[in-house]
Amino acid sequence: MSARFSGDRRAEFLLGASAVVVLALIGLMVVTILIKAWPSFSYNGLKWFGPGGNVEEQLRAQRDGSPIPGHGLFYFRAWPLIWGTIVTTAGAVAIALVVSVLASVFITEFAPALVRRVLDPVIRLLAAVPSVIYGLIGILAIAPWVERHLISNARKQSVIYVVQLSGADLMTATLILTLMILPIMVAITANTLDAVPVSWREGSAALGVNRWRTIWRVSLRMAWPAIAAATVLATARALGEAIMVAMVSGSHAFAANPLDGLTFLYEPVQPLAATILRESGGNTVGPLAHTIYAIAAVLIVSATLLSLAGWAAKQPLKRYGVA
Amino acid sequence: MASAVAAPPPDAVLRPPRERVSSWPLADRLAYGLCWLVGVGLCLVTAWIVLYMFLKGLSHFSFELFVESPAPTISQSTSGGFKDALIGTFIVTAIGIAIAAPLGVAIAAWLSEFGRPSWLARIVESALETVAGAPSIVLALFGLLLFSPGFLSFLSQSAPRGALAESFLVAGIVLSALALPLVVGATREALVQLPPRLREASFALGKTKATTITKVLLPSIRPSVASGIVLGMGRIIGDTAIIVILLGGTLRTEPVGNTPVLGTLRGLGSTLTQYVYYNSPAGEGNSHEKAYVAAFVLMMIVVLLNALVTRLTSGKRGLLARAFELLRFEPAKA
Numbered sequence: 001m002s003a004r005f006s007g008d009r010r011a012e013f014l015l016g017a018s019a020v021v022v023l024a025l026i027g028l029m030v031v032t033i034l035i036k037a038w039p040s041f042s043y044n045g046l047k048w049f050g051p052g053g054n055v056e057e058q059l060r061a062q063r064d065g066s067p068i069p070g071h072g073l074f075y076f077r078a079w080p081l082i083w084g085t086i087v088t089t090a091g092a093v094a095i096a097l098v099v100s101v102l103a104s105v106f107i108t109e110f111a112p113a114l115v116r117r118v119l120d121p122v123i124r125l126l127a128a129v130p131s132v133i134y135g136l137i138g139i140l141a142i143a144p145w146v147e148r149h150l151i152s153n154a155r156k157q158s159v160i161y162v163v164q165l166s167g168a169d170l171m172t173a174t175l176i177l178t179l180m181i182l183p184i185m186v187a188i189t190a191n192t193l194d195a196v197p198v199s200w201r202e203g204s205a206a207l208g209v210n211r212w213r214t215i216w217r218v219s220l221r222m223a224w225p226a227i228a229a230a231t232v233l234a235t236a237r238a239l240g241e242a243i244m245v246a247m248v249s250g251s252h253a254f255a256a257n258p259l260d261g262l263t264f265l266y267e268p269v270q271p272l273a274a275t276i277l278r279e280s281g282g283n284t285v286g287p288l289a290h291t292i293y294a295i296a297a298v299l300i301v302s303a304t305l306l307s308l309a310g311w312a313a314k315q316p317l318k319r320y321g322v323a
Numbered sequence: 324m325a326s327a328v329a330a331p332p333p334d335a336v337l338r339p340p341r342e343r344v345s346s347w348p349l350a351d352r353l354a355y356g357l358c359w360l361v362g363v364g365l366c367l368v369t370a371w372i373v374l375y376m377f378l379k380g381l382s383h384f385s386f387e388l389f390v391e392s393p394a395p396t397i398s399q400s401t402s403g404g405f406k407d408a409l410i411g412t413f414i415v416t417a418i419g420i421a422i423a424a425p426l427g428v429a430i431a432a433w434l435s436e437f438g439r440p441s442w443l444a445r446i447v448e449s450a451l452e453t454v455a456g457a458p459s460i461v462l463a464l465f466g467l468l469l470f471s472p473g474f475l476s477f478l479s480q481s482a483p484r485g486a487l488a489e490s491f492l493v494a495g496i497v498l499s500a501l502a503l504p505l506v507v508g509a510t511r512e513a514l515v516q517l518p519p520r521l522r523e524a525s526f527a528l529g530k531t532k533a534t535t536i537t538k539v540l541l542p543s544i545r546p547s548v549a550s551g552i553v554l555g556m557g558r559i560i561g562d563t564a565i566i567v568i569l570l571g572g573t574l575r576t577e578p579v580g581n582t583p584v585l586g587t588l589r590g591l592g593s594t595l596t597q598y599v600y601y602n603s604p605a606g607e608g609n610s611h612e613k614a615y616v617a618a619f620v621l622m623m624i625v626v627l628l629n630a631l632v633t634r635l636t637s638g639k640r641g642l643l644a645r646a647f648e649l650l651r652f653e654p655a656k657a
Contacts, residue, residue: 125626247600304456
């Protein structure tokens with residue numbers, strides 16, 4: 001066999017080629033989605049992200065091909081959808097952050113061996129449950145319960161002319177989303193807490209610091225880059241969750257208003273990913289398709305930025321040789 | 324001869340008293356209590372989810388559901404079972420894994436054993452991370468674009484305005500993107516953790532790098548590769564967004580043409596996840612009992628796969644792990 005194309009060279013070439021093909025496909029994905037999204041962005045400009053009118057009407061007008069009076073066919077203001085995404089994601093991530101830190105401290109420090117042996121598979125199972133099952137539980141078990149026990153009739157009447165409160169709402173969606181992103185965060189945080197050098201904790205304990213303070217001051221302080229990275233990854237997952245959110249959030253493109261007080265929690269929302277699911281009837285032409293791809297572009301760009309941020313957040317850990 | 328210095332009696336070691344939580348300040352005790360609360364709460368919530376699904380699923384359980392094809396009617400008694408969905412799940416998973424497993428192992432081997440030029444390796448890594456973080460619904464939309472026009476349209480059936488880009492093949496190919504990062508991750512992690520002496524010993528025997536990879540490295544990390552694949556299967560089985568968009572809205576398997584296998588693969592169908600979605604209040608079918616049973620079956624599959632991963636990663640290579648040993652990357656030679 002010639003030295004120029006020996007077995008090793010060929011193997012490297014073949015394996016490398018498969019990697020490059022996948023790379024090219026991924027690049028193609030980002031580029032085509034951006035190209036397909038461009039007409040919607042170029043018509044609306046930065047106002048695409050702003051408020052203005054009823055999103056559902058705008059989408060319907062684009063599907064029917066009959067523009068809203070006074071506007072072009074591409075007219076689209078995504079703010080209610082973006083707001084829904086922000087509120088559900090931020091709420092879920094905030095709750096999950098607290099719960100996951102406590103849970104990982106529990107798993108790595110306090111849990112008796114038996115409980116730990118139960119919790120590890122429990123976390124893995126929670127991560128593996130398909131989102132459609134979470135959605136089914138949410139819509140068939142939790143939403144009716146919320147409607148029956150938490151939403152009073154007076155509350156329903158107070159907003160009846162604007163929106164119907166059905167239990168499939170902001171709060172239900174956020175809570176289930178929390179449950180869905182929790183496993184990732186717990187897994188990463190617990191992993192890092194396990195990797196904290198024993199000598200550091202022993203040093204702290206030798207100074208007479210109790211176990212909780214040691215965790216708080218030494219372990220968690222060292223692990224915070226990993227916790228930040230986990231939070232960012234979880235945010236990306238929460239952003240992109242379509243099925244569960246489409247089933248549970250009420251699917252009504254309504255910008256829930258925090259000024260409504262507690263009613264805010266019971267108002268329906270419709271985040272971006274769920275909108276794609278509802279509106280994409282397999283069509284790749286026409287204004288509606290461009291709008292849908294514009295939403296997809298927003299999602300993939302923010303997901304990519306988030307994974308970059310997660311990478312950046314993890315960098316300080318390299319100092320400790322843990323990452 | 325007795326030594327000059329006698330060993331101290333073992334009792335003389337003074338151990339400090341075990342630290343008691345009750346001696347902590349109030350704030351610390353509160354935090355400790357919260358940790359327990361969250362830990363136990365997580366167990367309870369998971370137990371509730373699993374029990375709820377099992378009870379609801381079992382209470383509506385009937386074997387007819389497994390052998391009947393679904394029919395698109397509102398009436399509960401005639402809308403059939405989910406035989407087609409079950410078969411669809413298997414088809415889609417098989418296609419996805421058939422693509423993701425070899426490709427993922429190849430990429431992982433290249434990243435860990437070659438990885439030249441290093442800038443390219445880094446770009447490939449971050450691209451894979453992008454896919455891992457990309458919402459599956461965005462992947463589905465990309466599939467729609469990629470497979471509808473031109474030369475890839477033979478994979479799905481044609482419609483008046485070009486191909487529909489909806490078929491088992493298309494869905495399976497796009498679903499493989501979900502499993503790919505997991506396979507690459509598991510394989511690469513295991514390759515990196517292999518002790519260098521394995522490679523050195525193989526090189527010392529005069530083996531080429533290619534032979535070392537296929538004969539030494541990959542066989543010794545088979546459990547890790549298998550667990551990556553099983554995790555990928557879990558993601559494929561559990562995905563709904565790609566199925567809803569790329570497998571058409573039909574519940575029945577609808578083959579195209581008369582070619583037996585290819586016709587089915589190019590045709591439309593459904594999977595368990597889509598069946599659940601269709602029969603949930605969010606879908607058109609809206610028959611809760613059937614959704615519960617299908618979700619129960621889905622849950623059983625997930626729990627089994629999960630147990631498989633636990634088995635594979637715990638290092639003990641039990642019966643299930645041995646089943647996966649069939650998964651060789653090279654025909655065995657005596």
